[in-house]
Amino acid sequence: MTSPQASPARPLGVAAIGYAFMGQAHSNAWRTVASHFDVPDFEQKVLVGRDAVAVAAAAKKYGWSESATDWREVITRDDIDIIDICAPGWLHAEIATAALAAGKHVLVEKPLANTVAESEAMVAAAQAARSVGVRSMVGFNYRRVPALALARKLIAAGELGTVRQVRASYLQDWLADAESPMTWRLRKETAGSGALGDIASHAIDQIQYLLDDTVTEVSGKLHTFVSERPGPDGLEPVTVDDAAWATLTTAGGAIASVDVSRVALGQKNALTIEVYGTAGSLKFNLENPNELFFLNGTEPIEVQGFRRILVTEPEHPYISGWWPQGHVIGWEHSFTHQIRDFLNHIATGTDPSPSFEEGFGVQQVLAAVEASAAANGITVTIPSLLPTSKD
């Protein structure tokens, strides 16, 4: 087990693995963060991908000094301190455990892995690395949407009283067209699951994050509305869900419903969250990410109502790094905030959240939804969670 440099005389060296959608989003964040936030010095050193020509072009475009095709070599380089894993889920465990063993700080895209077993191995690696000062984090970036960070703050401050109910959904429609072609995302062996792992994971993470609570019981259902899709050689079976439903109970006594779909025609990226407490309530929709709706139930009934907070004031989380009030930010900014926090934890020698343990916790809930769905919806109890670290 290698420790990271105690006090680097040089900027932190960063390598990112993957340059598809998530690689582009992370690259944008690395390229942007220092222009808007105070962070330790770092350099975008290497972008890693399998296709040498394509990754070289991507590196140039996204601001990386070099490109490479062998991640194993990159993670051993002395000038690399941070590995940002944007590769598909089935590669997360192998890369992350190797990088942590090599003493590199690791940020890994969500979900933590495709299986509970892989996730457990990653948690073990993160715990061993943590003991020698190596940091790890899983990329549930929506925690860094200012409106959702504000939501957590309001709940933690007691503005909602005791939370009773959460209604969460994540609705998209990119698979609504039955003629949309087969991809690796629609095969269980490569994707693990469909809408469940891809987008329900965000909803479940938010429930646990906003309430600072853990899910203990789950009843779930999965369904595949389009069971065959055209491949290069004709129709192929779709082996993952394209919609999922779950009812969750938390340790704190709240009950949450989760609906997710990739075929909800007309919904584009609608992660919606409603939280109902004894003293107040909140509503959010990722398609309008700068807005948080808050109801203060302690006000006179005559003037009670959900207020639309435009979360663009300097007093709001992360906003002081950006523009004057009312000048809204976009979807990708949550990644920039994630990099800011990750870098600052490295600089201060503290553990970032969401930890791999928290990512593992989400994975357990996903596995329980699958188990319940396979057993006709019967309620499944989540195993006791590993100890978690939160910031």
Place this chain on the structure above:
Amino acid sequence: MTSPQASPARPLGVAAIGYAFMGQAHSNAWRTVASHFDVPDFEQKVLVGRDAVAVAAAAKKYGWSESATDWREVITRDDIDIIDICAPGWLHAEIATAALAAGKHVLVEKPLANTVAESEAMVAAAQAARSVGVRSMVGFNYRRVPALALARKLIAAGELGTVRQVRASYLQDWLADAESPMTWRLRKETAGSGALGDIASHAIDQIQYLLDDTVTEVSGKLHTFVSERPGPDGLEPVTVDDAAWATLTTAGGAIASVDVSRVALGQKNALTIEVYGTAGSLKFNLENPNELFFLNGTEPIEVQGFRRILVTEPEHPYISGWWPQGHVIGWEHSFTHQIRDFLNHIATGTDPSPSFEEGFGVQQVLAAVEASAAANGITVTIPSLLPTSKD
């Protein structure tokens, strides 16, 4: 000058004149009010119209005991105490002054009259009648929309601080189609004006009502987008405006903009009002009349925002007469509230608001908009208002 019965031994007798759109709305209110509110006893006695057969059918349908064709005869009947004038604007002055002279309480649809001269005569008649206990009221029914009554209450209570700006509009589209046929509403000699008198009058009344203030200066513009429309014998000239704009200054120092249109395609009945003060703000749209949006500018900036108050709580104006919270009411309910208040003023011997003087005040503003528009937009000062009575 005749006084009304001091203490009637019988229910109040009501006659309504007119059975078109407004006659139907008023009839519905008379038919409904006693089922939902405590009001003095009354009877829907006579509905008056020119076509004997049609008015008889309308009387039966809308709950009137009889019908008649001669309003002059009806207003002298001993069993009639109240005259509700729903006839077109050019008949308001003649009927109202005669009815008041006959000692009948008078409710007249807005606008008070088609001209300032007629309005002045009506005010004189109302003042003379008032001195012998006869009540009069003009039907700016939107004052009795619960959300707008709440808005006035919040402003009066200082929740907005000093009001600086109002933005009002009233947008419809029933004349957007250039092939829509000619009607009496589009001729100056019958209608007086177009969008100005019909719908800007509501916006202007609201400005004066909500702020408890009076307009003192006006710059205005009128326009007719469709200047000819098909009549039975070919195209006829449209001689009234189908859209109007005005910028108003009030005695209290507020500035208001008013936009109204009958050709705003896609807007159906959108009376929108925004009020901006030093301490708070309000927004309203008649297409969603049960909602009032209120911003309290004294709250911490972190949680400030326009809240949607669903104005359906028993604590809200007029609502205790209706349904449990959340069960919304419709457009016509404002007329029922208007009848309730009118009847209760008669019962208690007090003067209702909006008085004919207040109606005259609106008329003066409308005339000033016309004068300004005719003089290339130059600012026109409103003559000093007559003394007004407000409840």
Place this chain on the structure above:
Amino acid sequence: MTSPQASPARPLGVAAIGYAFMGQAHSNAWRTVASHFDVPDFEQKVLVGRDAVAVAAAAKKYGWSESATDWREVITRDDIDIIDICAPGWLHAEIATAALAAGKHVLVEKPLANTVAESEAMVAAAQAARSVGVRSMVGFNYRRVPALALARKLIAAGELGTVRQVRASYLQDWLADAESPMTWRLRKETAGSGALGDIASHAIDQIQYLLDDTVTEVSGKLHTFVSERPGPDGLEPVTVDDAAWATLTTAGGAIASVDVSRVALGQKNALTIEVYGTAGSLKFNLENPNELFFLNGTEPIEVQGFRRILVTEPEHPYISGWWPQGHVIGWEHSFTHQIRDFLNHIATGTDPSPSFEEGFGVQQVLAAVEASAAANGITVTIPSLLPTSKD
């Protein structure tokens, strides 16, 4: 079994039983319908209640000629043709079966009854009565909200293609306050169930109505967040649910989620329904009942989006009886439409919908939710439905 009058020489005689919230809503509809719609002649004859003084006052207020305290006597009167049952659920079966046996047309408030057994008896009575021309209907009034009637029409016309998913919720907050007192509605023996029977029944009926489909499988959960409430002699146990969740599968292959709650702070009467099909989608919220949001998925992607249809055009269901475009109607109007349709079915000798069979179908789904909830969420199959009649 008595037949109704074949061709009455007199207006239909109506008696209503119950004068609380629903009795008031139904009375309002009887009092209003003939002013806005063409219906057969009828008379509001008798209002029935247990408290002679109170029911006499209510009868006067709501437009009934007489009052009575013995419903058994009223249902045998020769001058009564229609019995409108607004009494609490536990009385539905006894009154309805007796009235049908007496040859009276019966409208009964939803839910059909508190138990499946009672519902079965009512269906049997309705079928027997139907064979001799006696009509029966259950009052799922929201089917007559114009926006929802339009929604059904669009779905039936194929505008949504094949429906895949429905998301329905009914959120209120009148029990959010834990100090709100105990009532008969919170005891299983009187209320049958809590949020489930009261409001989930509406959501479930809508799913079956909008899709013209039947629910075949259910997984459900019930929860009581406030398990004790203050009674006159101290805290009493709440024995019904105050929130319920269900995931439903229909015969046609759609999957629906249902969330209902009486403790969703800030939600007042939010029956929300979203329907996602292969060609289009719909959204609705009862707090803004004049709006329907429709997405046409066959348009060019560049201009696709949920459009807000203000359902106030004469071309829309039921609207021609009301006001010009843009002049919105309220919650209670759905009851007026219900009476209109009920009367017209009586006049034309056809069976109205929702029939008792349809009400029974909803009852079966509610029972299945309870059974699933009692069995840890396991999926429960709904028994084959009785034959239904739909108009």
Place this chain on the structure above:
Amino acid sequence: MTSPQASPARPLGVAAIGYAFMGQAHSNAWRTVASHFDVPDFEQKVLVGRDAVAVAAAAKKYGWSESATDWREVITRDDIDIIDICAPGWLHAEIATAALAAGKHVLVEKPLANTVAESEAMVAAAQAARSVGVRSMVGFNYRRVPALALARKLIAAGELGTVRQVRASYLQDWLADAESPMTWRLRKETAGSGALGDIASHAIDQIQYLLDDTVTEVSGKLHTFVSERPGPDGLEPVTVDDAAWATLTTAGGAIASVDVSRVALGQKNALTIEVYGTAGSLKFNLENPNELFFLNGTEPIEVQGFRRILVTEPEHPYISGWWPQGHVIGWEHSFTHQIRDFLNHIATGTDPSPSFEEGFGVQQVLAAVEASAAANGITVTIPSLLPTSKD
């Protein structure tokens, strides 16, 4: 007059002048554009400011290779091809004319200048430079908000028919607090005007841009609600407007209203635009910049309504450079699009829009509003416009 390099053997060299709010927004765009769009090669060479230490820090933070304090020296450097002027308005004319004379392509922040006279000089300089292939552009960045670019495209395609009315407003509240201190923006000698030049200029540019039309007549009003504000030595007079109103007529016969304010409490950055045509209508609000509301008036009335287009599809303007559908972008992205278009015009040797002539056109309208306001609102005719170039 110097020509730019005909075919540079090296990347275009860029210098930006100013590093306050607009300098930061422009720098972000230069730093970002090549990661998302295909543009000619360029280098962020020099950032210019008056304070050597501060500008050096800003240059490092925002991605510029060097910093400098003397703009006159920078605009003569051979390695500089493009001057991006983000300095305050009173410096625009001097810098722009000098840079154009030196053969540098110039992008200048809006408004073009503080006075019409300065604007005229800038137009002359741009026209002279254009003749030798030097490009110039004024930074009305909101033209590059995808939703507004789509709006223009729909109007140009005839989807709205003939535009009759526009309602535009730009509402902010950063001066709502009367205790907010005095700044140079509130003095006429430095700022030119207040809300008028700062934000009404955007609204007016949009009207001309969206309709591809020019304003010909104006009636206006200016007002200062807070006439004194605290300075370091006590209260100082505010000599610019904090709100402005105008009614505009266009050459094409449309009429537009414009309301702008810096004291509209609760409105943060609400540039709202509504366009009503004979065949369709549009609505937009900059606080939700990814949304465009479009009504197609040619559809069956039963399903007509304003649809919310989430302008995040690859088919939408500029979006293909960003993220998958539904992943919204922010306020600053309009600047990135502006740089993209500016660079591509330089590369292709074509003139970008908005040209200095177009900026001058806006300036004329602003001057006419001031002239009308000074003459009690009388309608003022705009002088004939100079020839414009549009792309």
